[in-house]
Amino acid sequence: xxxxxxxxxxxxxxxxxxxxxxxxxxxxxxxxxxxxxxxxxxxxxxxxxxxxxxxxxxxxxxxxxxxxxxxxxxxxxxxxxxxxxxxxxxxxxxxxxxxxxxxxxxxxxxxxxxxxxxxxxxxxxxxxxxxxxxxxxxxxxxxxxxxxxxxxxxxxxxxxxxxxxxxxxxxxxxxxxxxxxxxxxxxxxxxxxxxxxxxxxxxxxxxxxxxxxxxxxxxxxxxxxxxxxxxxxxxxxxxxxxxxxxxxxxxxxxxxxxxxxxxxxxxxxxxxxxxxxxxxxxxxxxxxxxxxxxxxxxxxxxxxxxxxxxxxxxxxxxxxxxxxxxxxxxxxxxxxxxxxxxxxxxxxxxxxxxxxxxxxxxxxxxxxxxxxxxxxxxxxxxxxxxxxxxxxxxxxxxxxxxxxxxxxxxxxxxxxxxxxxxxxxxxxxxxxxxxxxxxxxxxxxxxxxxxxxxxxxx
Numbered sequence: 001x002x003x004x005x006x007x008x009x010x011x012x013x014x015x016x017x018x019x020x021x022x023x024x025x026x027x028x029x030x031x032x033x034x035x036x037x038x039x040x041x042x043x044x045x046x047x048x049x050x051x052x053x054x055x056x057x058x059x060x061x062x063x064x065x066x067x068x069x070x071x072x073x074x075x076x077x078x079x080x081x082x083x084x085x086x087x088x089x090x091x092x093x094x095x096x097x098x099x100x101x102x103x104x105x106x107x108x109x110x111x112x113x114x115x116x117x118x119x120x121x122x123x124x125x126x127x128x129x130x131x132x133x134x135x136x137x138x139x140x141x142x143x144x145x146x147x148x149x150x151x152x153x154x155x156x157x158x159x160x161x162x163x164x165x166x167x168x169x170x171x172x173x174x175x176x177x178x179x180x181x182x183x184x185x186x187x188x189x190x191x192x193x194x195x196x197x198x199x200x201x202x203x204x205x206x207x208x209x210x211x212x213x214x215x216x217x218x219x220x221x222x223x224x225x226x227x228x229x230x231x232x233x234x235x236x237x238x239x240x241x242x243x244x245x246x247x248x249x250x251x252x253x254x255x256x257x258x259x260x261x262x263x264x265x266x267x268x269x270x271x272x273x274x275x276x277x278x279x280x281x282x283x284x285x286x287x288x289x290x291x292x293x294x295x296x297x298x299x300x301x302x303x304x305x306x307x308x309x310x311x312x313x314x315x316x317x318x319x320x321x322x323x324x325x326x327x328x329x330x331x332x333x334x335x336x337x338x339x340x341x342x343x344x345x346x347x348x349x350x351x352x353x354x355x356x357x358x359x360x361x362x363x364x365x366x367x368x369x370x371x372x373x374x375x376x377x378x379x380x381x382x383x384x385x386x387x388x389x390x391x392x393x394x395x396x397x398x399x400x401x402x403x404x405x406x407x408x409x410x411x412x413x414x415x416x417x418x419x420x421x422x423x424x425x426x427x428x429x430x431x432x433x434x435x436x437x438x439x440x441x442x443x444x445x446x447x448x449x450x451x452x453x454x455x456x457x458x
Contacts, residue, residue: 021054022387022415027064034064036387039413044381057415062407063395065361066379067091067388069368070116070343072220072254072329075101076283077436080332080339081108081115083281083428086421087340088390088406091368091378093329094120095161095186095220096135098443102156116411117388119372121161121186122152123447125174129165129194136163137447142173149177155446159217162187164224165194168206175214186217189228199231208242212249218327218371219246222255222312222319234311243318252371254329255316257309257349262336263297264305271298278338280429285436285456290335317354326350327371328364339428344404347396357400387413 022036025048033048034041044064050056067090075081075094081104084092094101097120105120107113125148126136139145145166152160160178162171162185171190178185191198192205208229211219219225226232229242246253265273274294279287320326328350330342337345343364350360369379377386391408409416416424437453444451 020413021051022410022413023048023050023054023056024059024410024415025056026058026061027391028061031061034381034389036410036413039387041381041383041385041387041389043383055415057408057417059391059408062391062393063402064381065390065392065396065403066365066369066381066385067116067390067409067411068343068364068403069093069328069372069378070330070332070340070364071218071327071368071371072256072331073339074331074333075104075118075120075339076286076333077431077439078104078113078115079428079431080281080283081113081118082424083339083341084116084332085114085340085409085411085416086406086424086428087344088392088403088409089116089340089343090388090390090409090411091117091119093372094118096124097122097157097161098439099155099446100439100443111412114411119159120157121159122155122157123443124161124163124187125149125166125170126163127165127167127170127193131164131188134449134451135444135447137449139170139174140167142169145170145173146177149174149181149183153181153183157183159184159186161185162190164188164191164228166190166192166206168192168210171206171210171214184217185214186220188220188224190214191228199227203231204228209245212245212251216251218252218254218329220254220256220329221259221331222253222257222316223260223308225253226312226315234308236311236314239311239315240318243315243322243324246319246324247322252325252327252367253319254327255312255319255350255353256329256331256346257312257316257353258337258342258346259331259334260305260312261309261349262342262345263300264302264309266294266297266336267300267302267305269298271295274298274336278341281338281341282335283333283436284431285433285440286333287335289456294335313349313353316350320350320353320355320359325367325371326355326363327368328360347400347403351400358397360400361397361403 024034035043069091073092101120105118124136127140189211332339332342347360365379389410393405394402396403
């Protein structure tokens with residue numbers, strides 16, 4: 001029998017012969033049903049009769065959670081998209097954009113490429129300094145920063161990412177230009193030029209208060225916030241004041257605890273962790289370029305780094321307790337963080353930091369949807385929500401380890417069962433190296449820093 005709720009919804013919104021209908025039955029301990037059409041959840045609850053046309057899937061009592069949203073990733077090729085879906089990640093926010101990301105996002109939206117919904121910033125905007133990287137766009141003056149932001153807007157990017165060494169004048173100009181163009185801003189706390197004696201003998205030229213006042217979509221990395229706001233100390237009293245300042249600013253934070261924790265594991269294993277099972281899903285081109293970083297972290301003092309990780313965990317828990325809005329991000333795509341799997345790691349680390357399993361799940365669902373301005377569409381499983389769902393063998397809101405037991409994923413209304421998930425995992429390790437190199441060379445040329453393909457070592 002249909003429930004009265006489901007009958008009313010179906011009568012109002014569902015044609016009798018739905019072409020794209022998907023009915024999921026035997027959901028959760030109560031065995032209820034979820035009805036989906038045209039990529040939208042029409043009804044969730046009770047018993048719903050199968051549609052005349054469409055597909056019916058018995059999910060075997062699996063638990064339902066909104067599709068996971070990873071708010072900090074680095075996508076380098078199409079193979080990685082399959083890894084995200086296989087782990088229940090249905091939306092990603094890429095924070096180091098190139099032209100191929102815009103094309104990739106369009107193809108996913110059009111249905112010609114299978115993958116999670118892809119949001120992307122433009123190329124990272126930075127100034128010369130110790131944190132500058134080859135894929136950053138350099139802007140030290142106000143004029144250069146305004147021009148860089150305009151160029152990204154004209155290219156089709158809707159958000160910019162700012163980085164640590166950005167000068168004060170470039171920072172102010174980038175914010176003003178982004179606001180004028182209606183672009184969102186995210187990134188690291190901005191420090192200014194790293195002059196002699198900074199930060200251990202004197203403070204940063206750009207105080208962290210400027211980042212907190214800037215209205216970032218999210219501030220990235222507990223580690224970076226602690227480094228800037230506390231000048232690399234682990235003073236918990238000062239940390240509590242910094243957390244209070246974050247609360248007052250209203251700034252959401254992406255902790256990315258897994259980024260530093262995986263580096264600790266590289267140090268503890270003398271590098272072996274960087275080639276563990278699953279790293280075949282990491283992009284082989286960028287992995288080749290990161291060989292020196294892997295070697296450097298393999299030689300670090302693991303005891304010191306573990307102590308730092310403990311402090312970042314404490315501070316993240318303090319942010320949650322104080323009311324900072326936290327969203328989950330894995331920094332997947334860097335040399336230690338496996339697409340999809342790293343978000344599961346991050347949710348477990350958030351629980352270790354003091355969040356309940358339900359609160360940790362919220363960081364990758366409802367909280368992320370709120371930050372993205374998509375409450376009621378993403379991060380939910382009720383009627384009217386997008387049909388972005390992950391099914392697990394047990395309840396991750398009771399035990400966060402259950403988030404790893406993915407048995408089914410719905411992405412844009414399409415069902416992926418266990419055989420489909422196995423195929424996605426296989427596809428995730430089949431990298432098109434030639435296309436990756438082509439895309440990276442094109443991207444570097446587009447931002448004015450041509451790259452010799454030989455430098456990629458492939």
